[in-house]
Amino acid sequence: MSAVTGIAAVARFQLRRLVTPQRLTLGLVGAAFPAALVLAVRRIEPEIDRNVLVALIYALIPEAVCMLGLLVSMCPAVADELERGTWPHVVVRPRGRRSLLVGTFIAAVAWTAGIAMVALALALAAAGLGGSPGLAAMFAALIILSCLGRAALFALPAVIVPKRALVASVGVAVVVEYLAGFLPAVVNQLTVSLRLRSMLVDWMAWRRVLPAEFRLIIDDRPPWMQIAALLLLAATLLVVATLILERRQFPPSAES
Numbered sequence: 001m002s003a004v005t006g007i008a009a010v011a012r013f014q015l016r017r018l019v020t021p022q023r024l025t026l027g028l029v030g031a032a033f034p035a036a037l038v039l040a041v042r043r044i045e046p047e048i049d050r051n052v053l054v055a056l057i058y059a060l061i062p063e064a065v066c067m068l069g070l071l072v073s074m075c076p077a078v079a080d081e082l083e084r085g086t087w088p089h090v091v092v093r094p095r096g097r098r099s100l101l102v103g104t105f106i107a108a109v110a111w112t113a114g115i116a117m118v119a120l121a122l123a124l125a126a127a128g129l130g131g132s133p134g135l136a137a138m139f140a141a142l143i144i145l146s147c148l149g150r151a152a153l154f155a156l157p158a159v160i161v162p163k164r165a166l167v168a169s170v171g172v173a174v175v176v177e178y179l180a181g182f183l184p185a186v187v188n189q190l191t192v193s194l195r196l197r198s199m200l201v202d203w204m205a206w207r208r209v210l211p212a213e214f215r216l217i218i219d220d221r222p223p224w225m226q227i228a229a230l231l232l233l234a235a236t237l238l239v240v241a242t243l244i245l246e247r248r249q250f251p252p253s254a255e256s
Contacts (some may be wrong), residue, residue: 008103057124060123071166075169078100078159109148
């Protein structure tokens with residue numbers, strides 16, 4: 001079996017596990033939450049500024065919905081195989097570990113992005129912005145990039161501490177993405193959140209009106225460089241996670 005065939009097989013299998021009535025119901029409930037919150041905000045403040053609504057939708061969907069979707073779809077990549085006792089079958093297959101991780105990555109990105117797109121359509125309609133194709137395209141791009149970057153980030157806890165991957169990933173999200181990501185220092189250059197914020201500010205033409213203190217947490221480079229940096233970061237994280245998984249050995253107690 002070639003590497004591509006193995007990855008595709010895992011991705012299809014994982015998607016079948018994700019697209020079940022229970023998971024779809026939970027996903028759609030989660031997708032409806034941003035729209036409900038936007039409606040509540042508009043009811044409280046009918047004359048709310050358009051830019052505030054855009055910022056709210058950004059925080060709710062490319063950030064929150066994507067993050068939560070990836071936590072439940074990417075983190076169990078290795079833990080599920082250990083719990084089901086199928087890890088030995090993964091190990092003995094040629095390129096089995098790599099196929100497992102990359103296939104799960106693809107499935108997690110596809111499933112989470114799909115749920116986030118539904119959430120986006122509902123939220124834009126609730127905000128009265130459904131007639132703005134440019135805005136929809138911008139958010140769609142941010143959703144895809146967010147899923148790619150965060151799925152690669154969560155791949156590391158999934159292979160390092162598989163049994164505690166969810167807890168570790170939440171810690172990584174809080175510490176790396178939201179604490180380090182808002183520090184005006186070199187460390188925030190290695191975060192997905194910086195790249196997404198910078199693209200949002202650039203595409204919405206907010207840079208000139210931002211207060212000086214907010215400019216410290218925005219990168220001045222053009223969007224194409226932000227996209228390139230984010231894709232490079234995601235590829236690096238995924239390669240590192242794959243290399244770690246290729247060398248991981250789990251004791252028999254961990255496979256039960």
